Ligand code: SF4
């Protein structure tokens with residue numbers, strides 16, 4: 001497997017994200033909500049940096065890969081809302097009953113709290129059903145927190161709201 | 165028929181299901197919308213008796229008579245407009261093209277107190293920003309995070325508040341004469357413009373691909389479909405195949421999904437996805453397959469695409485027999501790259517160079533973006549294909565170069581500092597991304613030093629100059 005195999009597939013594996021240092025350590029993941037930026041290439045973008053309220057995202061040059069200081073990150077989800085690449089997610093693996101994933105959504109109908117939604121992984125496989133816990137909107141991007149079955153927090157990266 | 169105010173004729177027709185606009189001269193084959201930004205001839209119709217009218221650039225009006233055109237058609241026997249108003253305009257700067265490069269330049273130049281005329285052939289300013297509904301990358305001071313059409317709105321609002329700017333929409337520049345006089349026309353008006361400097365930010369057109377039946381309505385530029393869907397809110401079709409996986413192809417696939425169009429696949433002839441990973445991940449998450457090592461073989465249909473056949477290719481790009489797949493689609497969107505629209509620069513006599521990395525023929529220029537024609541600047545996609553953020557930066561560079569020339573004292577010094585800042589950011593930071601290395605190499609090949617430029621001007625004296 002070469003370093004940039006994801007450029008052939010169009011999706012990235014967790015192992016590749018780990019190798020790039022984009023996944024928080026286990027103990028941090030178990031502590032509470034934290035951001036994961038699945039942004040592995042040196043693209044000219046730094047939008048997430050100035051918007052992060054706790055200044056947790058670091059980048060020297062505009063083409064650097066964004067690095068999250070996991071200890072500063074509160075999991076607020078602002079980066080999820082502003083990232084033009086829709087590459088920012090917040091996961092919360094700290095609860096015993098379920099995992100929680102906060103992700104961007106730009107389709108209609110807009111998700112509503114309480115909706116049950118189809119859960120999609122990075123390659124669009126339907127891996128289960130989740131419940132919408134919270135929705136807020138910023139410049140037409142919905143930031144949606146879904147409750148997903150325990151163990152799915154690192155897998156779910158998309159949802160599909162069926163037409164009501 | 166009924167239409168919404170602010171729509172073009174082409175859109176109003178497409179919205180009610182009319183996709184054949186004319187028939188070709190020799191074989192009588194159906195023609196439908198292709199580029200939708202005034203760069204091709206696919207949307208020609210007879211409007212109020214005038215043939216060859218670009219309906220994508222013609223706003224709807226009460227009582228217009230629109231007819232399908234057969235072949236070349238003949239011009240009307242009588243003049244349509246009896247009186248043409250002739251206007252002579254003197255201005256510091258003429259900007260040709262109201263896209264991101266032109267708008268950024270206009271806002272800097274007008275703020276600096278220089279008089280500005282900005283010309284665009286569309287009936288509104290914004291260029292291709294108007295159809296960009298995705299959020300921009302870059303940094304916040306370059307509008308990163310805003311959606312393209314919001315950037316256009318912000319520019320236009322800002323420009324309208326400036327007293328020293330004149331906006332000429334629905335206006336086409338058709339020639340430049342000795343003495344540096346630029347001529348332009350709009351319905352009922354003729355302009356002779358005498359500028360001290362010109363920024364020609366004329367954009368780009370989409371590339372076409374050869375395959376059987378590629379002229380059927382439904383085969384469209386990806387940008388054309390973006391105009392239909394994002395600028396006017398009309399669904400371009402029901403089921404689509406996208407050809408090309410650069411950023412444009414990936415972004416259009418996502419936008420089609422948002423519009424409720426089923427995207428069967430993206431085909432990419434290379435073994436790797438062309439665009440940025442984050443764009444690819446967005447559509448893979450929502451189930452669009454990206455078939456690398458595949459290309460389109462042909463499409464079939466009666467008066468519109470009904471089916472597309474794709475085929476795998478070997479490492480020499482030869483089709484592999486037996487690997488064909490069929491898709492029932494009514495849209496085939498070509499996203500295989502753009503070509504700079506530099507007809508104006510070439511016509512004026514700027515020295516041109518063919519640079520494949522930049523998409524075709526572009527004018528040679530200094531780092532400040534001045535061509536061999538003195539005081540003719542190039543900026544944006546017409547200087548070589550990149551993207552909107554670099555177009556904004558190039559518009560900024562050309563504008564500050566002009567301000568530093570045509571003002572003095574502190575203003576000139578401040579402009580020089582801004583010029584330097586923009587140049588450094590563009591070359592040393594933005595274009596240092598490995599994902600932009602091809603375009604960067606192209607821009608390097610197109611850029612010459614001041615000394616080389618003077619040498620070129622001596623060797624190949626251009627027929628005109630401005631100043
Ligand atoms: S979740 Fe909030 S605190 Fe954490 S990186 Fe994103 S914006 Fe910053």
Ligand code: SF4
Pocket residue numbers: 037038039045046047048049066082083084085086087088301442
């Ligand atoms: S805003 Fe998104 S795309 Fe831009 S650098 Fe941050 S994570 Fe990457």
